[in-house]
Amino acid sequence: MSEAVKISSSDVKNWLESETYPIFSPVHVKAEKLLDEMRKALEEITNVCRILLESSRKEIEKKNRKTYGRAKALNKLARLFLERIRRIDIPDEVSYNSLHEFAQETGKAFAVTEVDIRKWFPRISPFFIRDRRKFLTVFEKAKDALEGIHRFLTKEYVKTKTLEETFQLIDKLLVLEEQLADLEARKKKAEAEKASFDKGIAEARQEIASLRNREGMSQLNQTTREAKELSVKVKHSLRHLRKPFIKLRSLATRGGGSGLTPEELETLNKYAETSFEALAMEEMGYPLLRRILRKLNRAMSEGKLRLKADRKRKAERDINDILNKNSMNALHQRCKNALMRKRKLSASAELRETQEALMELQEELKGLERRKELVESRENAIGRTIKEARGNIRNHRKEIEKNTLDFTGKSVKIE
Numbered sequence: 001m002s003e004a005v006k007i008s009s010s011d012v013k014n015w016l017e018s019e020t021y022p023i024f025s026p027v028h029v030k031a032e033k034l035l036d037e038m039r040k041a042l043e044e045i046t047n048v049c050r051i052l053l054e055s056s057r058k059e060i061e062k063k064n065r066k067t068y069g070r071a072k073a074l075n076k077l078a079r080l081f082l083e084r085i086r087r088i089d090i091p092d093e094v095s096y097n098s099l100h101e102f103a104q105e106t107g108k109a110f111a112v113t114e115v116d117i118r119k120w121f122p123r124i125s126p127f128f129i130r131d132r133r134k135f136l137t138v139f140e141k142a143k144d145a146l147e148g149i150h151r152f153l154t155k156e157y158v159k160t161k162t163l164e165e166t167f168q169l170i171d172k173l174l175v176l177e178e179q180l181a182d183l184e185a186r187k188k189k190a191e192a193e194k195a196s197f198d199k200g201i202a203e204a205r206q207e208i209a210s211l212r213n214r215e216g217m218s219q220l221n222q223t224t225r226e227a228k229e230l231s232v233k234v235k236h237s238l239r240h241l242r243k244p245f246i247k248l249r250s251l252a253t254r255g256g257g258s259g260l261t262p263e264e265l266e267t268l269n270k271y272a273e274t275s276f277e278a279l280a281m282e283e284m285g286y287p288l289l290r291r292i293l294r295k296l297n298r299a300m301s302e303g304k305l306r307l308k309a310d311r312k313r314k315a316e317r318d319i320n321d322i323l324n325k326n327s328m329n330a331l332h333q334r335c336k337n338a339l340m341r342k343r344k345l346s347a348s349a350e351l352r353e354t355q356e357a358l359m360e361l362q363e364e365l366k367g368l369e370r371r372k373e374l375v376e377s378r379e380n381a382i383g384r385t386i387k388e389a390r391g392n393i394r395n396h397r398k399e400i401e402k403n404t405l406d407f408t409g410k411s412v413k414i415e
Contacts, residue, residue, distance in 0.1 A: 004401075004411040009177060012400065012414055013170045019408050020163055027160045031094045034149050038090075038106070041142035045085050048131075048138045052078035055131050070124045074131075077120050081135075084109050095168070096153070096161040103149045110143060166403040173396040173414075180389045183382055190379040197372035204365040211358045223342045230335050231276035237331060238275055240314040241296075245272045247305050248296050258304070259295045268292050279332055280339035286332050293319045 007015055017024075052074055059071035088106055091098035117139075121132055238245075245268060252258040252265050260268065267288045270278035282288055297319050299305040300312060307315065321327040346352075397414045404412050 004413040006413045038145045041145045044138045048135045049078045049082040183386045187382045193375045200368045227338045234275045244315045280335035
């Protein structure tokens with residue numbers, strides 16, 4: 001096989017037309033001629049239908065008993081024929097598919113019309129003889145024209161059907177390539193936007209890291225971490241008292257004789273919810289906690305606050321350690337110092353400015369990341385569409401190359 005001729009997609013149509021002109025052009029010209037003849041035949045049917053309408057209208061107006069009923073039937077029949085012909089869609093441009101579809105649609109209309117003629121024309125006899133003959137003459141001529149199109153389609157036009165479809169494929173290929181070029185330009189734009197957001201995100205993160213590394217922020221972060229660690233330790237130290245605290249609070253709110261003052265109840269709520277802050281805000285020797293524990297111990301002893309034996313034993317042990325062995329002293333001092341340092345650092349005007357700047361940067365970073373996600377989503381969608389378009393272009397090119405080889409015997413490579 002000879003080497004394939006390399007040709008661009010924009011030139012392949014002109015090349016194929018010049019190669020197949022002697023074959024395709026006469027067929028296409030004949031197709032247009034047959035369609036024009038059929039168009040004229042339909043116009044003649046339309047004109048003769050109007051004659052039937054006019055003749056029947058005149059007879060209806062006479063109100064002759066003999067002709068009235070037949071005139072009404074003919075008038076209705078003529079309107080039906082006219083409407084049926086008007087509904088036939090005549091193609092603006094000739095192709096095998098458009099001509100075939102037109103022939104099918106016209107054939108169906110003619111078949112139904114023939115049934116109406118066989119059924120109604122005998123009933124209209126012997127009146128309107130010349131008008132009916134004129135209609136039948138025109139209708140038979142139109143049927144012959146339609147039969148000519150059917151013969152042409154099956155014997156001549158079908159041979160060039162593949163070639164015509166190949167021309168249509170080339171047009172679709174050019175549209176697809178334009179779409180692909182547009183998609184690739186949009187993808188490059190999305191990539192540039194993404195790169196810009198990446199740069200902005202990197203700069204924002206660098207500024208955030210720089211602010212966090214400032215001395216005041218570094219100390220605050222360290223103190224915050226220490227406070228979190230101490231919070232865990234306080235919760236652990238009071239873990240066996242959590243349930244008793246909740247029950248004592250319930251006892252106080254129901255008026256069950258807990259003996260708690262409003263200040264003690266408020267502190268109890270804090271110990272039950274935020275134990276670190278509650279302990280850190282206590283004065284030396286955590287007097288409020290001690291008073292609460294004593295009243296808790298009394299409520300358990302008097303049976304006002306009931307616990308399971310094991311839970312009660314552990315609670316009593318921890319109460320004894322806190323009240324008599326000062327087991328919370330060291331932890332209390334550490335919490336108090338941590339909270340004091342945190343408040344002192346937070347009160348710094350310079351640190352407040354740094355925190356505000358940090359918050360602004362973090363919001364800006366979130367906005368950049370959200371916008372980047374949108375761009376990435378759009379980029380991915382465009383990427384999928386590009387992949388699909390490239391696949392369609394590849395398939396169209398292969399089919400055009402195959403059809404060209406089959407029709408001309410020449411191998412081409414579309415680039």
